[in-house]
Amino acid sequence: MPRQARLDAPGALHHIMVRGINKSAIFKDGKDRSRFLDRLGENIFETQSSVYAWTLMETHIHLLVRSGQPGISTLMRKLLTWYAQYYNRRHRRTGHLFENRYKSILCDEESYLLALVRYIHLNPVRAKVVKTMNELDGYPWSGHRMIIAKEEYPWMDRAHVLRQFGGTKRKAIGEYRRFVQEGLEDGRNPMLTGGGLIRSRGGWSQVLALRRKGEKEPSDERILGSGDFVDRVLQEAEERQLRQMKLRRRGKGIEDIIQEECRKRKVSEEELRKGGRRSRVSEARAAIAYRSKEELGISGAEIARYLGVNTSSINRILVRMDELIVK
Numbered sequence: 122m123p124r125q126a127r128l129d130a131p132g133a134l135h136h137i138m139v140r141g142i143n144k145s146a147i148f149k150d151g152k153d154r155s156r157f158l159d160r161l162g163e164n165i166f167e168t169q170s171s172v173y174a175w176t177l178m179e180t181h182i183h184l185l186v187r188s189g190q191p192g193i194s195t196l197m198r199k200l201l202t203w204y205a206q207y208y209n210r211r212h213r214r215t216g217h218l219f220e221n222r223y224k225s226i227l228c229d230e231e232s233y234l235l236a237l238v239r240y241i242h243l244n245p246v247r248a249k250v251v252k253t254m255n256e257l258d259g260y261p262w263s264g265h266r267m268i269i270a271k272e273e274y275p276w277m278d279r280a281h282v283l284r285q286f287g288g289t290k291r292k293a294i295g296e297y298r299r300f301v302q303e304g305l306e307d308g309r310n311p312m313l314t315g316g317g318l319i320r321s322r323g324g325w326s327q328v329l330a331l332r333r334k335g336e337k338e339p340s341d342e343r344i345l346g347s348g349d350f351v352d353r354v355l356q357e358a359e360e361r362q363l364r365q366m367k368l369r370r371r372g373k374g375i376e377d378i379i380q381e382e383c384r385k386r387k388v389s390e391e392e393l394r395k396g397g398r399r400s401r402v403s404e405a406r407a408a409i410a411y412r413s414k415e416e417l418g419i420s421g422a423e424i425a426r427y428l429g430v431n432t433s434s435i436n437r438i439l440v441r442m443d444e445l446i447v448k
Contacts, residue, residue, distance in 0.1 A: 129192040129225075134173075136237055136345065137197065138224040139182040142217050146179050149212060154262050157182075157204055162276035168196045171278045173234065174241040177262040178248060183241040187230075197223055202440045228345040235285055239304040242268075246305055254302050265301065269294050375413050375427050382408045394429040410435050411442040 141147040148154050154177050161184075165172055169189035176183045186193065205218040228237060242265040245251045251260050258269060266272040268279050270290070286300070287293035382405045383390050392402055393409075406428055413419040413427075421435040428435070 129188065129194050130227075131188055131190045131192060133188050133193070134228045134230040134234065135184075135186050135188060135193050136226045136228055136241070137182075137184040137186060137193070139184075139197075139201065140220045140223075141180045142220055144180055145218075147182070147208070147218060148177060148179055151261075153208065153211070156207060158274070160203055160207075161200055162274065164196050164200045165276040167199070170196055171281065172264070172276060173278055173282055174238040175264045175277070176241050176244040178244060178250070183244055185234075185237050185241055193225060197225075198436055199440050202436055226345050233345055235282075235300065238268075238282055239301050242301060243304050254298070254305060257301075257305075258298075268297055375409070375417060375419060375424070378409050378412050378416070379427065382412070396430055406430070407438045407442055410438045414439060 139147075148157070157177065161172075161175075164170075165186075168191045170193075171187040171189075172184065173187070174183070174185035186196070188196065201219055201223065208218055209215060228234075242257070242263055245260050245263060246257060251257050257263070257265055258271065260266065261272070264274075264277055267274050267277050268282055270279075283290065283293035283297060285293075286296035379390060379393070383393060386401045386405045386408075388397070388399070388402050388405050392399070393405055409428065410421075410424050413424050414421070421439065422432045425432045425435045
């Protein structure tokens with residue numbers, strides 16, 4: 122069964138999970154983690170996104186992000202492409218660092234913001250890296266320390282989280298910490314694990330109860346929220362896809378974009394598809410990749426097939442184009 126496209130929209134709340142390929146380490150030491158956070162901060166500011174929670178583990182990453190105008194895919198492509206190149210250079214390795222696709226779940230902020238902040242910040246406890254609340258307070262690779270004012274990261278929106286707990290900073294920090302402590306004692310939250318409907322209904326037992334009543338509720342693996350929220354998100358996604366399909370129905374396709382850009386830059390399609398590296402050819406390839414993604418919604422892998430290069434090359438091109446557009 123083919124994988125579904127990620128759901129993305131400016132202003133949406135996303136729970137993002139990134140894992141090392143074959144469960145391998147993606148951080149060797151504190152320097153790796155620090156460089157990752159530095160780059161994350163740069164990309165957050167560039168894309169005008171917001172971070173509410175994060176945790177860096179040895180083999181995986183959790184982020185809770187509200188996407189900016191360019192969308193979550195732009196942010197993650199810029200971040201992960203840069204970090205993989207940095208990591209491979211520093212540790213003298215080659216090949217992929219991350220699993221092929223990071224996981225992104227679009228979430229109903231009103232219902233799940235605080236539960237997700239707690240879930241993500243308790244990850245070191247569930248992984249038994251730390252055992253107590255005091256140890257979690259001292260864990261340096263989590264946004265929890267930022268929220269309780271023991272660390273400063275200007276790119277993290279601590280204020281938005283604390284506003285949910287109280288009017289004064291001191292009271293809000295105390296209430297937030299008590300909220301996290303309750304999660305530590307309660308254990309795993311069934312709302313935040315399993316498939317889409319299992320998450321949204323709060324566990325498999327609730328799904329079975331729903332079925333026994335003969336009731337149905339819309340669900341999607343890519344979404345955490347009620348049936349109404351799922352319907353709304355999917356409708357918005359469908360409207361975006363329809364706009365792209367209209368272009369295709371009018372006969373607009375990647376071959377048309379290839380011809381337009383080659384003609385504009387006076388390069389041959391043959392040289393383009395054979396991987397030519399002249400500056401004009403590279404410029405044409407970059408313009409084709411970006412227009413194909415933005416105008417037609419074509420994936421990097423499909424663009425790569427048309428242009429005769431590998432997917433990682435297209436992803437690097439899109440990162441560079443994103444940086445130019447954001448600036």
